[in-house]
Amino acid sequence: MKAARFHAARDIRVEDVPAPGAPGPTQVLVKNQFCGICGTDLHEYLGGPIFIPTAPHSYTGGQVPQILGHEYSGVVEAVGSQVTSVKPGDRVSIQPMVSPRDDYYGRRGQYQLSEQLAIIGLSHPWGGMAEYSLVEDYNAIPMPDDLSTEHAALIEPTAVTVYATHRGGVKPGDSVLVAGAGPIGQLQVMAARAAGATRIFLVDLNDNRLEMAHRLVEGLITLNPGSTDVLREVRARTAGGVGVDVAFECVGAEAPLGLCLEAVRRQGVVVQVGMQGKPPALDGFTLTYKDVDLRGSWCYSTLMWPQVAALIASGQLPAEKVVTRHIALDDVVEQGFEALLDKAGTQLKILIEL
Template identity: 45%
Template sequence: MRAAVFHGAHDIRIEQVDAPTGAGPGEVLLRPFWCGICGTDLHEYAAGPIVIPTHPHPLTGASAPQILGHEFSAEVLEIGAGVTNVSVGQRVSVMPIISCGRCYFCRRGLNHLCVDMGCVGLSFAWGGIAELALVPASQVYALPDALSEIQGALVEPTAVAAYGVDTAGVRPGDTVLITGAGPIGALASIYANSIGARVFVSEVNPVRAALARSLDVGEVLDPSAMDVVGYLRDATAGIGVDAVVECSGNERALQTGFGAVRSAGTITQTGLHTRPASIDPMQVSLREITYNGTWCYPLTDWPRVIDLIARKGLPVERVVTAEIAVADLVEKGFDTLLDPSGNEVKVLVNAR
């Protein structure tokens, strides 16, 4: 079958690989519909392998070369013995995290912090940018009729964004600053708005800022052209915003968040910083600021996020700026997204 395979930095090949032979007990054979290109995928392409193992993964046994794709929707082609949560022909969204269920964190319900965590499309035999994928049945969730296959492929990044907003403690009526309007920041702004928060988005990139404005979920601020901290202080009667969700992984944006948040407010670090960033610990103490991080999402969030998109009509599909064929994955996907002058924000790959 055809698949997108990571071999090393700047080496992703569309090639023929052995197809799975069928679904074993507790497994589901899938035909992927759409798969998103994630920031993690971009890091692997630019400088990897980082997360992708070069030696057999302790939980899955997988190692590079790796079939890519962990944000995907699919059709169920076959179910193995004992599978009861989905049936053949159903459309599903795949929750890609694999956990051991035995370590300190898994036994406390923190499976996303599993010491041996694996991930479909990064450290597993199969991935979503392929004609077929074989995954444990526990990782697939049926899509309601109200959700499209494209929305199903966006459940994963929406779960990341929602977890960041939830961890910041955002409630109806709160003011929240989202720093960065990449895919996660854009989805975080959609989710925070749906809660009933007053949303501000800080973004210097004109393409991403335009996307944020098109969502019409809050006010978009350009930190290169204005004093964002001063503006937000004025907008909140000198108090500051209740919460900040830092989605850019940028040191200046993080410092803006510390300047903009109110005393006893919360900053959640959702964007990944690839190098150390400085903060002023004295401000954390004097103003009793809570600064915490998020990694992925609770595994139990999947059905809740699917329900929110369907029942509340969250327009998550509006963050998609390009839909491409597998053959164009590198040129129109990875290379375009890594180009500082590129005009895409979220790219989905048609895996069919």
């Protein structure tokens, strides 16, 4: 079968590889349909391996060369003898986290926190940028009839932002600032609105992405810190002039985190969503003086798929708005990875049609 595999930084190859064999007792064979290119995939392409192991992963055995793709959907081709949750022909969205069911976190249903966590498409033998994949039964989540297979490929990145919204404690009527207008930042805007936020600010240095963001939610306020005093605008447009209730850092950089800390009101909440490439300097005085709650947000609960699917299917969280291009697997490097790295920022979420 054809698959896009990571070999090293700037070295992703579309190759012919052996297809998966028959599924084991608890496994599901999936014919992949749509797969998104994630920011994590871009980081691997630019400077990897980062999450991709160079030696066999302790739980899954995955390693370089790695089939990429953890945001994907497909149709069940075959199931193992003990699988009862799906059957051949079912449309599924892949929840990509793989971990023990019986370790400290697994016994508590917090599978994403396991110290042996692996991720399909990053530290697992299979991934979504291929014709087929072999996953565990708990990875293949059946989709409702009112959600397309294309939409199902958007559940994983959307779950990141819904979970971050939970971490931030966003309530109806809250004001929110989102730093970063990439795909996660724009999905974060929609997740905050779905949770009831009424005044939402989106901050980015790229005017193209800010312009694209105006179609997301009614009344969105977009601000470019290169040409606007963001803190002055935020204070002028929030109740009492004190700042936002919750701020989300969706870039993974030091400056946006500092901006979030300044932009929230006293006893506000800052949620770190983006993965910081290196330890940032943090203004501990402001954090303490403003009595701010700083929270990390690691991916999502793996149990969220039905909730997120319902949000997308109902239109309350129209994740499809971030999709800007569909491509073929053969074009994944030039029309996918390289296009997303273009500083013009004209592409957001690119889906590979398999």
